[in-house]
Amino acid sequence: MLASFLITFREALEAALIVGIIAAYLAKIGRKDLYRYLYAGIIGAVVASAGVALAFKFIYGELQGTAEQLFEAAAALTASAVLTYMIFWMAGNSKKIKGELQEKIDVSISEGQMLGVAALSFISVFREGVETVLFLGTLAIISPLDTLIGFILGVAAVTGMSLIMFKGIYSLDVGRFFKYTSILLILFSAGLIATGVHELNEAGIIPPVVEHVWDINPPVNPDGTYPPLHENGIIGSSLKSLVGYSASPSLTEVLAYIGYWLVTGFFVYRTYRVPGAAKAEEVRTYGS
Numbered sequence: 001m002l003a004s005f006l007i008t009f010r011e012a013l014e015a016a017l018i019v020g021i022i023a024a025y026l027a028k029i030g031r032k033d034l035y036r037y038l039y040a041g042i043i044g045a046v047v048a049s050a051g052v053a054l055a056f057k058f059i060y061g062e063l064q065g066t067a068e069q070l071f072e073a074a075a076a077l078t079a080s081a082v083l084t085y086m087i088f089w090m091a092g093n094s095k096k097i098k099g100e101l102q103e104k105i106d107v108s109i110s111e112g113q114m115l116g117v118a119a120l121s122f123i124s125v126f127r128e129g130v131e132t133v134l135f136l137g138t139l140a141i142i143s144p145l146d147t148l149i150g151f152i153l154g155v156a157a158v159t160g161m162s163l164i165m166f167k168g169i170y171s172l173d174v175g176r177f178f179k180y181t182s183i184l185l186i187l188f189s190a191g192l193i194a195t196g197v198h199e200l201n202e203a204g205i206i207p208p209v210v211e212h213v214w215d216i217n218p219p220v221n222p223d224g225t226y227p228p229l230h231e232n233g234i235i236g237s238s239l240k241s242l243v244g245y246s247a248s249p250s251l252t253e254v255l256a257y258i259g260y261w262l263v264t265g266f267f268v269y270r271t272y273r274v275p276g277a278a279k280a281e282e283v284r285t286y287g288s
Helices: 002-028 032-061 065-110 115-142 144-171 174-203 234-243 251-287
Strands: none
Touching: 002 032, 002 065, 002 115, 002 144, 002 174, 032 065, 032 115, 065 115, 065 174, 065 251, 115 144, 115 174, 174 234, 174 251
């Protein structure tokens, strides 16, 4: 539930921020009459995202055995790939998002292509919707009910937050928002990598090499319930969905998890470290 809540909150908040920037800019230039195109794009994106979710559920429901394991692995690894691309893209473009949105709106209005506003809002929301389906689809495989509850709570939280901050959204530091959420996304993506490799182990596609590098799963309680830190317990299952926690991982799971952290973590650290160093140098130069 925690993992699905955080993922939904983050994805829905990003969509809300982009829509809010578009709406605030339209209001600033005195074109609130174009809100109907903005709303049309949002509604279309929500409907299309729901269609993708139904297709995902239909395909998964028809699979069994090895095919099911391969589908779960493909879904987890695809979601991780999309998430990693988002991290890299945001690192290089987060500061330009607001300006690019404004430029696209200006072009649409100047050329009389009002549907461009609808297309802009549709693409922004639909992209987040598809990403949410991919991420939550892998979590729903583990716990459908908890995933649904987390999704509902995430949407409710973003809706309430958006109503509160909408008036000040135009001055929001979008770059800083994406910077800090990138760290959270790395946690999610590493967990998806571990899940995908685990399913490939189960399907016999990738050998585990060492089946269990360690096994710290506490014994099941006499009444059949799981202790909190067990993979199926309250804490263990949440950590498994959120950060890829495994009490008895294979060697390939461990290597994939650590390798992802090293590569992606280094990239994000280097990307966000450089601007800070450059700014410090600028201050020193100005002071001299």
